[in-house]
Amino acid sequence: MLAYRHAFHAGNHADVLKHLVFAEVLRHMAAKDKPFTVVDTHAGAGGYSLESRYAQKNAEAATGIERLWTRDDLPPALARYVALVREFNGGGPLEQYPGSPAIAHLQLRPTDPLHCFELHPTDERILRAYLGARGPHGKVAHSDGFAALAHELPPPSRRGVVLIDPPYELKADYARTLAAVREALTRFATGVVLVWVPQLATVDSRELPRRLLNAAASATGATKGALHARLTVTETDARGFGLAGSSMVVINPPHGLADTLREVLPYLVKVLGQFAGASHLLDVK
Numbered sequence: 191m192l193a194y195r196h197a198f199h200a201g202n203h204a205d206v207l208k209h210l211v212f213a214e215v216l217r218h219m220a221a222k223d224k225p226f227t228v229v230d231t232h233a234g235a236g237g238y239s240l241e242s243r244y245a246q247k248n249a250e251a252a253t254g255i256e257r258l259w260t261r262d263d264l265p266p267a268l269a270r271y272v273a274l275v276r277e278f279n280g281g282g283p284l285e286q287y288p289g290s291p292a293i294a295h296l297q298l299r300p301t302d303p304l305h306c307f308e309l310h311p312t313d314e315r316i317l318r319a320y321l322g323a324r325g326p327h328g329k330v331a332h333s334d335g336f337a338a339l340a341h342e343l344p345p346p347s348r349r350g351v352v353l354i355d356p357p358y359e360l361k362a363d364y365a366r367t368l369a370a371v372r373e374a375l376t377r378f379a380t381g382v383v384l385v386w387v388p389q390l391a392t393v394d395s396r397e398l399p400r401r402l403l404n405a406a407a408s409a410t411g412a413t414k415g416a417l418h419a420r421l422t423v424t425e426t427d428a429r430g431f432g433l434a435g436s437s438m439v440v441i442n443p444p445h446g447l448a449d450t451l452r453e454v455l456p457y458l459v460k461v462l463g464q465f466a467g468a469s470h471l472l473d474v475k
Contacts, residue, residue, distance in 0.1 A: 196234040196235070196238065196289065196313075196357075198248060198250070199248075199250050200238035200240065200250070200251060200287040200289070201238070201240060201250065201251030201254050201255040201256070201287040202250035202251060202253055202254040202433075203250075203253050203254045203421065203423045203435065203436070203458075203462045204254070204386070204388065204433065204435070204436040205254055205255070205287070206254045206255060206258065206271075206458065206462065207419070207421045207436055207437075207438055207458070208290070208355060208386045208436070208438060209271060209274075209288075209290065209293050210267060210268060210271045210454065211384060211419065211438045211440065211447075211451070212290055212293055212294070212353060212384060213267075213270065213271050213274060213293055213297065214267055214270075214271075214444075214447055214450055215351055215382055215384060215440065215443070215444055215447065216228070216293070216294060216297045216298065216351065217270070217297065218444035218445070218446065218447065219349065219351060219382070219444065220297060220298070220299060220302070222349075224347060224349055225299070225301045225302050225303070225347045225349065226302055226345070226347055226349035226350055226351065227302065227303040227304075227305065227342075227345035227346075227347060227349070227350040227351075228294050228298065228302065228303070228304045228305070228350070228351045228352075228353070229305045229307075229335075229338070229339065229342045229343070229345075229350065229351070229352045229353070230290050230291055230294065230304070230305070230306045230307065230335070230353045231307050231335025231336060231338065231339065231352070231353065231354045231355075231356070231370070232307070232308065232335050232354070232355050232356045232357070233289065233290060233291045233306035233307060233308045233313075233317055233330070233335070234289045234290070234291070234308060234310075234313050234317070235289060235308075235312075235313040235316040235317050235320075236288070236289050236291040236292050236295075236306075236313075236316060236317040236320040236321065237278065237286055237287065237288050237289055237292050237316075237320060238286065238287045238289065239285065239286055240284065240285055240286060240287055241285055251284075251287060253423070253424075253462065253464065254462065255272075255275060255284065255287060256284065257461050257462055258272055258461065259272065259275075259284050261461070264457075265453050265454050265457055267450045267453070267454050268454055268457065268458075274288065274293060274296050274297070275287065275288060277296055278292055278296065290353055290355070291304065291306050291317060291320070291321060292320070295320075295321060300327060301327060302327065303327045303328070303329070303345070304321065304327065304328050304329070305328075305329040305331075305338075305342055306321065306328075306329065306330045306331070307330075307331050307333050307334065307335035307338045308330070308331075308332065308335070309332065309333070309334060309335075311332060314330065314331075314332040317330050318330040335354070335356075336354075336356075336366050336367075336369075336370045339352065339370055339373055339374055339377075340373060340377070343373075343374055343377040343378040343381065344377055344378040344381070345378075345381075348380070349381075350378060350381045350382070351381070351382045351383075351384065352374055352378075352381060352382070352383045352384065353384045353386075354367055354370055354371065354383070354384070354385045354386070355384075355385070355386035358387075358388055358390075358394075358395070361394060364394040364395075364398050367385060367387075367398065367402075368398065368401050368402065368405060371383055371385060371402055371405050371406075371441070372405050372409075375405065375406065375409035375410075375411070375413065375441065376409070376410060376411075379409055379410065379411030379413055380411070380413070380414075380442060381442060382440065382441070382442045382443065382444065383406075383440070383441040383442065384438060384439070384440050384441075385398075385402055385438070385439045385440075385441075386436060386437070386438055387399055387402075387436060387437040387438075387439065388433055388436050389420065389422060389433065389434045389435040389436050389437060390426075390432075390433065390434070391426045391430035391431070391434075399418045399420070399437050399439050402416070402418075402439045402441070403416050403418060403439065403473070403475055405441075406441040406442075406475070407475065409441075413441060413442055414442045414443070415441075415442070415443065415474070415475050416439065416440060416441045416442070416443065416474075416475045417439070417440050417443050417447070417448055417451070417472065417473065417474045417475065418437060418438075418439050418471070418472070418473040418475075419437065419438045419439075419440075419451050419455060419470070419471070419472050420435060420436070420437040420438075420470060420471040420472075421435045421436060421437075421455060421458055421459065421462070421470050422434055422435035422459075422467070422468055422469045422470070422471075423435050423459075423462045423463050423464050423465075423468050424463075424464040424465055424468070425465055425467065448472065448474045451472050452472060455470035455472060456470060458470065
């Protein structure tokens, strides 16, 4: 797990889907006056230079944020997401890409706690420096985000968002993700839980969204349903390798999120799709 660096993938099509959904969830949560806590289990560095040797190795931002950057026909939710990326760049050219902690930091109010967990020591130090200004309402821990959930939930405000997006480099990450979601719902059945899942040519990748939806349906306590949004933009290679797309599973989604995705997903297929079979799925339970 410590070998993984998100800097290689910053701003790609999977980041677009993940951060669009995350940003919209946070926007809905902040519409109420009461504070809420955000827990990011695999936070990364917080932000990434798109001009670094890591980002330039595969230039994955070219398949994601760069395709949206100069569009003048963005649906409202995508326009809000791109505006956050512009704010992270200080209104200048696209040189930096915000990770999920930065997407949260740009939207949260001073009284909304942001708790981030990251195992890579370099990324954790960078993130700690970036979020230091949040003071008592920010926490960065060099620890396992899966294990941390047991101590983070339920939050004092009884309002919260959990983002779980491990690298899935280890097969065990799939089982640990499902277990973490079950743990989260046991401790905090009304919390909003977001899970990013890569679309790979493996059984684990294919089955995890279904298992997460089943976990939401069978959770003890009241839940407000769940949704699965998938964006497929390319094909795997001849050996079945490669990231074809990704999914976001949202448990207890805010009202209106499904309608937003119904508008945005077809647009993303059109703009980010790289082959004739590019497609989307939205399954609302």
